[in-house]
Each structure stands twice: as structure tokens, then as C-alpha cells.
Amino acid sequence: MATLNLNAINKSFGSAKVLHDISLAIEDKEFVVFVGPSGCGKSTLLRIIAGLEEATDGSIIIGGEDVSDAHPVDRGISMVFQSYALYPHLSVYENIAFPLRVQKLEKSDLDGRVQRAAEILQLTDKLDLKPGQLSGGQRQRVAIGRSIVREPKVFLFDEPLSNLDAALRGDMRVELTQLHRDLDATMVYVTHDQIEAMTMADRIVVLNGGRVEQFGSPMELYHHPKTKFVASFIGQPN
Ligand code: ADP
Numbered sequence: 487m488a489t490l491n492l493n494a495i496n497k498s499f500g501s502a503k504v505l506h507d508i509s510l511a512i513e514d515k516e517f518v519v520f521v522g523p524s525g526c527g528k529s530t531l532l533r534i535i536a537g538l539e540e541a542t543d544g545s546i547i548i549g550g551e552d553v554s555d556a557h558p559v560d561r562g563i564s565m566v567f568q569s570y571a572l573y574p575h576l577s578v579y580e581n582i583a584f585p586l587r588v589q590k591l592e593k594s595d596l597d598g599r600v601q602r603a604a605e606i607l608q609l610t611d612k613l614d615l616k617p618g619q620l621s622g623g624q625r626q627r628v629a630i631g632r633s634i635v636r637e638p639k640v641f642l643f644d645e646p647l648s649n650l651d652a653a654l655r656g657d658m659r660v661e662l663t664q665l666h667r668d669l670d671a672t673m674v675y676v677t678h679d680q681i682e683a684m685t686m687a688d689r690i691v692v693l694n695g696g697r698v699e700q701f702g703s704p705m706e707l708y709h710h711p712k713t714k715f716v717a718s719f720i721g722q723p724n
């Protein structure tokens with residue numbers, strides 16, 4: 487069970503308070519989107535969940551276990567970033583296998599995991615190519631493959647599509663929604679794009695100025711916005 491609970495997370499950088507008392511209960515296998523304007527604290531919150539940034543106070547519980555002080559690699563979490571640095575000199579196979587190389591897995595285990603990830607991401611016939619021979623969308627899929635092979639309990643995505651053009655972004659939205667179904671994993675997806683949030687999420691967290699404005703289904707937010715901000719933000723996609 488990969489439930490994800492955030493309890494009263496606060497974060498300050500020096501005297502600047504960027505997250506205010508964030509508490510959220512995310513269910514096992516949910517696809518939750520954090521949406522909000524640039525600078526509202528989305529990446530900081532995600533990085534705190536991943537363990538790449540320390541909260542000023544508050545706790546993070548994954549699958550019932552308090553991981554607040556756990557090392558990032560021990561949290562059962564994998565994060566996909568906006569700028570995905572692939573190794574240009576390595577094949578797609580080796581790029582996907584990379585996180586496993588340090589884990590000393592049996593060769594057959596490693597190969598099985600890479601092949602499964604490649605199948606899910608439709609990269610099976612690309613495994614021998616180098617990143618430079620791939621399209622932008624295929625490269626992003628390789629980056630996601632690197633997350634999948636680690637078999638995390640929770641996937642975190644920080645604006646993974648924002649470097650792609652509009653058409654490709656549309657395709658990748660569908661692919662990621664499908665991926666969520668195939669993997670049956672808990673996913674937290676950060677975006678500033680309301681359309682992405684509305685079309686992909688089981689539930690949406692609207693953040694503004696480091697505070698949760700509302701947490702609910704796309705329809706709840708659309709039909710029953712709790713605040714003026716939510717009404718205008720969800721009502722006026724850009
Ligand atoms: P978002 O991802 O929603 O655009 P961020 O989480 O990146 O927002 O940033 C939230 C706020 O925290 C911003 O005001 C940003 O300038 C500030 N911030 C983020 N990281 C740091 C840091 N390492 N040091 C100081 N301020 C930071």
C-alpha cells in the first residue's frame with residue numbers, strides 16, 4: 487500500500503516562508519496533480535517528498551511508514567524531472583538500466599526489468615539506439631523508463647512535459663495516464679498547466695502562495711471551487 491501522507495509540512499528558505507502547513511492524504515494508486523502558478527512551491531513540496539530538500543517541520547508517511555528522515559533512495563520513491571539528462575554516449579538500454587547498475591542485481595533480473603519498462607513505454611525496438619537518435623517524446627519515455635525499473639511505490643513528476651511541443655504534450659498526457667493504469671502505482675504530478683491537471687488527475691491539489699487552496703476531484707474543483715483563486719485558476723485555462 488503506497489499511501490502518501492503529508493502532515494503539517496512547513497518550509498522556509500531563510501526568512502522566506504514558501505510552504506505553509508501542508509497536510510494531504512493521498513490514497514494508494516491515486517494520480518494526484520499539484521497545480522498552481524509559477525513560484526507557488528510545487529517543486530519544493532515535491533523535492534521534500536523525495537527527500538531532496540528538508541522540510542522546516544512536518545512529516546512524510548509512505549505506506550504507513552514515517553520516511554521524514556530517510557535517505558532519498560530508501561523512500562521507495564522515484565522522481566522524473568522536467569529536464570531529463572540522459573547519457574548521450576549510452577544506449578537506450580543502458581540509460582534505462584543505469585539506476586540498477588549500482589544495485590548489484592542479477593543480470594537476468596536487470597534485463598527483465600529493463601525489457602518490461604521498454605515494453606510499457608513502447609521502446610522495445612529502440613533499445614540499441616543512442617538518445618541523439620530519438621525524438622523528444624521518446625527521450626522523455628527513456629527518462630520515465632529509468633524511474634520504472636526501480637519499481638518505486640510512488641512516482642513523482644515535476645513538469646515532465648513542459649519542454650515538449652503542444653502536440654507531443656497531448657500524446658504524452660494520454661501515455662502517462664495509460665502508464666498509471668499499467669503500473670498501478672501512486673503518482674504525484676506537478677504542473678502549472680490547468681488542462682493537464684483537469685485531464686489527468688484523479689484528484690487535484692491547487693496550490694497558491696505555498697498554501698493548499700483546495701484538494702478535490704476535477705469536477706469538484708470545477709463545480710464547487712472553495713476560493714476565488716480556484717474558481718479563476720480552474721475556470722480560465724491558459
Ligand atoms: P514552483 O515549482 O511552484 O514554481 P518552487 O517550489 O520552485 O515553485 O519555488 C517556491 C518559492 O521558493 C519561490 O519563491 C522560489 O524562489 C523559492 N525557492 C525555491 N528554491 C529555493 C532555494 N533553494 N533557495 C531559496 N529560495 C528558493
Ligand code: MG
Nearest residue numbers: 528529530644
Ligand atoms: Mg517548479
